[in-house]
Amino acid sequence: MDSDDVHRRWTARSGAYSPEYYAYYGPNETSELLRETIARHADADAEILELGCSSGRHLAHLYDHGYENVSGVEINADAFDVMDEQYPELAAGGTFHHGAIEDVVPEFDEDAFDVVYSVETLQHLHPDAEWVFAELARVTGTLLVTVENEGHDGDGGDDSGENGADGDDSVGGGSDSDDERGANGADRGEDGETPAVNYIEDDFPLYYRDWNDIFTDVGLTEVASESLDRDTFRAFTPA
Template identity: 55%
Template sequence: MDSNDVRRQWEARSGEYSPEYYAYYGPNDTSDALRCIFEQFLEPNASVLELGCSSGRHLSHLSVHGFENLAGIEVNPDAFDVMAETYPDLAAEGEFYLDAIEDVVTDFDDGEFDAVYSVETLQHLHPDAEWVFDELARITSDLLVTVENEGDVDRDGSTEPDVNYVNDDFPLYYRDWNTIFTDRGLVEVDAREGQRDTIRTFRTAQ
């Protein structure tokens, strides 16, 4: 399986982990954790980009709590139909990109977004596309947040991510996000363990 295979799986995703699935469950504890982080570090008019926004449950939660300048990247076209039905204000007011992260991130200017975040999205990025991490550091002017499943394995210094296939279906790559983004010049200012994910907050050198 290469990076094209991975993105095709998510582009056509239905049922579990689809846009409809996430819209059904709506904002959750992760949504609230992100809100608290952004309220600590950002102004309400800060530009915020979500990677793999699906139907927008996390962005909608930010919008309801006063954040005004929201954007998202999503590869599954069904997500925006679900968003328009479930979160119509967000769909109308946000800036959205129907594309794979790899195909749009190079179009952004340096420091274009005050904050960039992902929730269980970068963990599915194929090793062939790890150059994206450099781009994420480049387009972030202040805050980068990862909410990803890091696994509980000993990486023993290996730079290759361990991989697990969820339901024998799509790959989940366990990565050391602290090392990935501190190696790219960001500073980790907070890390906390969630139920299955680690929430890491990085800031750019100011």
């Protein structure tokens, strides 16, 4: 599966992990943790960008708490229709970009956003698109936050918000040798260096990465880290 395959599958996604799915669950504990973290590092007039915003549940939580300069990138066009229905004030007040992260982010100026964040989105980027991680650091002026499944514990589920926790029980683990398999039974690349990968519902790839290594390697400093139910919450600032 290459980057184009991944894009096509998320573009047409319906049912579980679709824009309607996330709108149904609404803001959750991760939404509040994001708000609290942003409040410690940025003012209420901060320019905020969510990568893979879907129908906008996390941005809606921020918008409702006074952050009006919000933007989002989303590959699934249906997400914006759901946003119009579920979060009309956000849809009207925010700025949204339809497209893949790799296509949209390079068009932004350096330090274009005070805050950039991702909730279980970067984990789906194909290894061919890893060059965009340096671009994310380039456009971040104050704070970058990742909330991603790094494959340490639990399963390979995706962000649902049911019972107040991110993650889902859709993907089981495995017990194969770590020489051939990654975290939770995920397949490693043939070179042993590409990220371990698991598949959500045997369909969508989830790549396990150490986001501390990735973003410190491109010049950011980790200032906070917290283990959640299935994800690791990390906050970075420019060095």
